[in-house]
Amino acid sequence: ALWDGGLTALRLPSVAGAALAAAGVGATGARLAGGRAGTLAGAVFALLPAVQQYAQEGRSYALVCAAVIWSGHFLLRALDRPAAARWWCAYGAVLALACWLHEFAVLVLLAHAVTLRWLRVPRWVALRWGLTAGAVVLAVSPLVLLSLGQSAEQLGWLGRPGPEVWLGFWLVGGAGALLVRWTRGPGRPLSVLGAWALPPLLVPGGVLLLVSLVRPYYVDRYVLHGLAGLALPAGAALDRALARARRGTGPVGWAAARWLGGAAAVLAVLVPWSLHVRAPESRKDDVVAVARAVERTARPGDAVLFLPGRRREWLLWAPSVHRRLDDLALDQGPRASHTLQGTELPPGTVRRRLDAVDRVLALGDPPGEPLDPYPEEAVKREVLGARFRVCARTEVWGARITVYARPGHCGRGAGTGAGEAGDVGEGTWEARGHGEGGGPGDHGAAAFGLW
Template structure:
């Protein structure tokens, strides 16, 4: 219930939507034939999620609420799964506290309110881990391993990096020194998951450069964050290892936040594939350890006199609120994401007139207006060759540089949508010609900064006041 309440609190995020959510929104609204064509070209890794959201919008097209509600429900399901795991491993109190910790984590709250697949993947991996635990503990556990394979295969089809949880589960079995029958059951299920994932892997491998080409190698901040998670996780594991049931708890919980993330970051030194949200499900392990540690602290506090217990509880609750409330408020603001396509569209609406020319610099920023097709239709997109639906792409295809140049020189007024000052400039010929012609043949009349973007209004030299 706590996770559900947190998910619904401020779910519209002050009527904002960032560009990844805009992709979900506009792609899920495409007819099934066009959606299928897109997945053959790009974003196959999100195909099952887009199909799910297509069904959601077909049944109930209620804007931002419909876009984000599946993630809210999935996060509540994941929190319930964490609670069930914690109860199995460390008792009911530990399970309750683990589910609460998971729900309160700022990163959990962030993706609970995001129209992307990561909360659903987390729910799938969490419940697969619960079934995995049942399979370890149950003799003749064929039905549990079958359920494990099905749940994890669905999670992997929602995002294929969920398959890295198999590495964490394999490490758990190794640390627990389980008998051969358990290895056989798990290995059969893992093989089934891999086979089920092969078609998606084959398609997405051909799309990898287009899909992940924007990523760079993990920077210093990413490594420091991972190091911090490692320190906290290992410290909690050492604290709990000697407690009753501690060896099984740490064997299950420790690999989840460390193995998938660490492996993906190492791979990304050669092939940049790492983004923290791709392995969001690792927070399950951290919550399990935290819940067990808090339960241990609560049990020890019972030795204190009643006034001391009350004071300790109040201080702990006050500290938690002081730390978590600012984060909780921040992730519900437009500024918590890279940009806000709703704010961009409103700024363009105020600045542009019917028939104005528009340029997107770079071309992928066309996404800022794709969820507002009525507004985009009012403008003359100078660089567009084929629309996203016609080209089976996310943002459409663009004309050759020479054609863009001719079309720009025939325009009197241009609305340019660009990244904020200081962002890297794309080196492609189309982007270079846009920048060069605007600088040589147009005058900048107005600059409208918006969160994560800027709208630049250009006119012919000496004619800014004519519009």
Template sequence: MESAPPIRQLQEAAIRRIAPWRPLPPLLAAVLGLWGLERDGGMWRDESVTWQVAHRSLGGIRDLLGQVDAVHGLYYVLMHGVFQTWDGGLWALRLPSVAATALAAAGVAAVAHRLAGERAALIAGCVYAVLPPVQMYAQEGRSYALVAAAVVWATYLMLRERWAAYTVVLLIGCWLHEFAALALLAHAFTARHSRGWRRSAATVVVLLLPLAVVSVRQAHQQLGWLGRPSWQDWAAYAVVGAASLLLARGAPNDLVRVALPLVLLPPGLLMVISLVNPWYVDRYVLYALAGPALLAGARAAAARGRRAWVAAAVVLLVPFGLWSTWLRTPESRKDDVLAVAAAVRERARPGDAVVFMPSRRREWLLSSPDVYAGLRDPALAASPAASHSLQGTERSPERIRAALLASPRVIALLDPAGEPLDPYPREAVKREVLAGSFDLCSVTGVRGARIAVYARPGGCATR
């Protein structure tokens, strides 16, 4: 009778079974994420929200979530822990997204490996890592890369029928951003006949309901800035969907049943809903891009004439390379709050007032407290922390008028020219007072913003 192999031999055999390609997709994602992570020192306003909320106390975060932004609550708590552990500025703000993107790329490879083999896994994981939107949110201090990682790994756990782990992982994704629940629609096409999946899906829905109830109450102030999907949104959806349908031809059926619903259903349903209630932003369903990555990996691996795929990859390197380089500049985002703060610092004098038009642009200075503290904010009634809000609350129009008229010099922070003006009385009175009682000394454009300096008549030349 043969003796059992020694434990050391079993361990060595297990190590040999770990294919050498497996670290490549997450490694590629990590390298791309770390490349230019600071974006030349830029930070846009959504990241600024993360920065200033995560620096509040846990009690302050709890009070905020009762009023607004409950949908991001778990992420804010996570980032609070990150900054408590290491207040590393932009690196601490963005490294969780880099790590999550690497984890998602590994998950895409794991799904492809199970459904289409090793070659498909390597290609699919790398394709996911290099997709420009994936690279973009890998370097952003928001929750979307983390949500994508949770959905991708939940998909893998679904294929393994690990229902307890599936429930936990997908629920984490949903609590990071509740639109991750749309992945359940995609998963239903693969696992709807499984009693285990139905129980898991029901558990996720039930445990997500408290967050859904709170966030629906906050939806008007949370998503009121959104419009209905534009023709560009529909065009992008059509292009990605058509490309995915083409890639699905000849791909393994099991993989198609996972990938196509993932790329088509969550964004498609959210866009249709947004025709009535505008809730669609492409980053809310970033995880859908795992679908085309899976299909591309399977098709490339199965292709006989691989020269065509190599040629296609080489052709794509140029536009993808240019796009990737641009994504690592401040110009790739809507604005740059740190550049705005630096420009205000250059123009500010002791005793100057600062007015935000509209008030939600107060976010431009909240992440630069050294600049904001040196200015008077005549419109502010209660600070963000004191009012349990993101940008604070403002005084009545009459009090704003009186406070502005008592200011000899005002720095106004405005949206770029051509943006629609808020019709609210508080915003209207700011515009009225500045136009009627002040001279416009200068206007400077900064990325995504304008900084206008006003002075009482004859005061522009005063130094």
């Protein structure tokens, strides 16, 4: 209402969130292992490609990450001065904010409980933590109760984590454990750094993975804040390596060569990955390429269907393209319905509207994606398959645009060069434009200013 800042307004909170999160890692690392270790830990956190990705995207995860990490820092301060109520209040308030930004952040309470158990804090300190944790749960409970009625819609697209997800989780957790063990030394016992690093790294993600064996809930970005548990021991390990190098008795040239070799190896891994997260191929789809493909293919007045309806977001960002098409299933747009993608007509109405047109552009997921089981989506697929023929298909990154027409109405679509493709079998005409045109934004988008 105060400032329509476009992409800057969309992305600035995520950039600020990632910066605050890195600062929180640095502040926590400084209290646990010294100023240089904290600075290195914050730098490691900022360089992690996953952190860079969600610093770009207009979503809540960078802000959640910042709030969770600073809540941990305030808990550390509260344990240093457990009689000071202000640190407990700061811990509870910031963690409640994190949970309101994304309710799965409440799982960090389990990690903090493990940390307190590991550190063997006095019972009265544990009681203070329990009261604060209870206040956090109470504060977020209205959101939890509301979202229980929406869980099928919000998380119904998730599948059970495959072996590669489990392997990635344990590789990251194992790397954190090895770094914690390597940093063990005088004045820096395993119980302190490990208690602060490993539970947040392993517990929230591990709980979601176990729950996902019954009902899929796990996505790695939901526990992005756990990467602080990898950055903290990495910063301490780098600090220890620097200290050893300064005390070393070997030739200076050999020590410099080892450091240069290590830095080159790190850059060889991080730079390609960091460049990848700035390309359309790092996202699930490329909305700019979708809109351009539709613009080339569509005729004035063509009907359009989104399969499923939430894919309407592909064209909503380009209203000049969307306005040219008759959106058959749309009941109310986002502004009128106060929703993200608008609301759709009931299945019977969609069927009648499909019966009244001769040519339809269907914008759907690429092959291999699960089909939505809802009646309104089933009607779209049923009518298109039974009463229309495939005239042409265009595939771009993360999407497929299919031109359907009644028999005899395919003609020559604008820019397709396709005739009656249905006469020679579905899928004989293919034009592939992966990553075509680049793209800003979440869903095929990189940070503004990088294209």
